Amino acid sequence: MMHRNGLRPSAQRIAVLSFVANCRTHPSADEIYSRLSGKFPSLSRTTVYNSLHALTDASLLRELEIESGNMRYDFKPQPAHGHFVCRKCGKIFDTPLPRSLADSLTPGFCIDCVEIVYRGLCDICNKQ
Amino acid sequence: MMHRNGLRPSAQRIAVLSFVANCRTHPSADEIYSRLSGKFPSLSRTTVYNSLHALTDASLLRELEIESGNMRYDFKPQPAHGHFVCRKCGKIFDTPLPRSLADSLTPGFCIDCVEIVYRGLCDICNKQ
DNA sequence: TTAAGTGCAAACGGTTTGCACCTCA
DNA sequence: TGAGGTGCAAACCGTTTGCACTTAA
Numbered sequence: 001m002m003h004r005n006g007l008r009p010s011a012q013r014i015a016v017l018s019f020v021a022n023c024r025t026h027p028s029a030d031e032i033y034s035r036l037s038g039k040f041p042s043l044s045r046t047t048v049y050n051s052l053h054a055l056t057d058a059s060l061l062r063e064l065e066i067e068s069g070n071m072r073y074d075f076k077p078q079p080a081h082g083h084f085v086c087r088k089c090g091k092i093f094d095t096p097l098p099r100s101l102a103d104s105l106t107p108g109f110c111i112d113c114v115e116i117v118y119r120g121l122c123d124i125c126n127k128q
Numbered sequence: 129m130m131h132r133n134g135l136r137p138s139a140q141r142i143a144v145l146s147f148v149a150n151c152r153t154h155p156s157a158d159e160i161y162s163r164l165s166g167k168f169p170s171l172s173r174t175t176v177y178n179s180l181h182a183l184t185d186a187s188l189l190r191e192l193e194i195e196s197g198n199m200r201y202d203f204k205p206q207p208a209h210g211h212f213v214c215r216k217c218g219k220i221f222d223t224p225l226p227r228s229l230a231d232s233l234t235p236g237f238c239i240d241c242v243e244i245v246y247r248g249l250c251d252i253c254n255k256q
Numbered sequence: 257t258t259a260a261g262t263g264c265a266a267a268c269g270g271t272t273t274g275c276a277c278c279t280c281a
Numbered sequence: 282t283g284a285g286g287t288g289c290a291a292a293c294c295g296t297t298t299g300c301a302c303t304t305a306a
Contacts, residue, residue: 008261008304008306010260010261010305012261012262013261028295042262042263045263046263046264046296046297046298047262047263049295051261054261063196065194065195065196066193068191068197068198068199068270068271069294069295070294071196084237087240093237098226107251108251108255109248109250109251110254111247111248112215112247112248113247113248114244114245114246115243115244115247116242116245117243117245118239118241119240119243120237120238121238123235123237126236127236136281136286138286157271170288171287171288172287172289173271174271174272174273174288175286175287175288177272178286178288179286182286196296197269197295199270199271
């Protein structure tokens with residue numbers, strides 16, 4: 001998968017990619033670093049950032065600018081989706097995208113991607 | 129306007145609010161600071177941040193988490209709208225919101241607000 | 257054997273905090 | 282006159298950079 005994108009699949013990169021792909025919390029660089037430094041005691045934050053950048057450039061990850069000053073990462077090959085951020089528990093949920101998002105855009109503009117973020121209370125926090 | 133929200137309308141706060149309200153570029157704290165320090169030579173970044181927080185708490189401004197590590201500000205009393213970020217010139221354009229954005233959300237969730245960001249090329253950059 | 261990847265340490269930059277001074281109601 | 286506002290300086294923290302070491306094709 002990485003070879004196809006011109007990336008050398010080092011153990012660290014594989015770990016970063018599979019962690020983001022398998023964890024549904026849209027982790028930050030620091031969360032990834034904390035969780036992986038058990039497996040790689042010598043792991044450095046620099047390597048996590050290097051890997052995240054390389055994987056993002058290779059279109060295997062997507063950067064989510066959901067929280068200012070704390071980038072979060074998403075597994076890109078998944079179908080396009082929006083995000084719901086719970087203001088109480090802070091969890092980030094995937095949501096389906098509403099249809100015809102581009103309908104209301106000015107003609108002449110070229111859309112690369114659409115980011116949609118809902119903020120509010122998740123079902124559990126809403127009940128409490 | 130500020131009195132109604134329990135804010136003392138100091139000259140600096142008035143300047144920050146009216147600058148954000150009148151300039152259509154969704155400025156960052158630093159842009160606001162640079163543009164206003166002509167009028168207020170003694171203005172400090174701290175005061176700009178203080179004002180932005182107070183005005184945000186008073187629901188007169190809204191924080192836009194569009195660019196990681198560089199918060200941008202929007203005049204809140206305007207009707208809800210999305211944002212289009214041009215990847216070439218970096219300008220941020222207001223866009224109308226598509227209808228029925230909440231349709232596809234899981235039942236039980238409570239939506240405070242929806243943020244929608246388009247990224248791509250604006251009409252001018254698209255022509256070049 | 258050499259281009260690419262790793263990781264330490266230091267720098268960077270937007271933001272926050274501590275604190276002393278100022279200023280209106 | 283006292284609660285609230287201003288602004289300097291330093292701290293904070295996520296991220297980037299410089300550089301020497303390591304590793305795999």
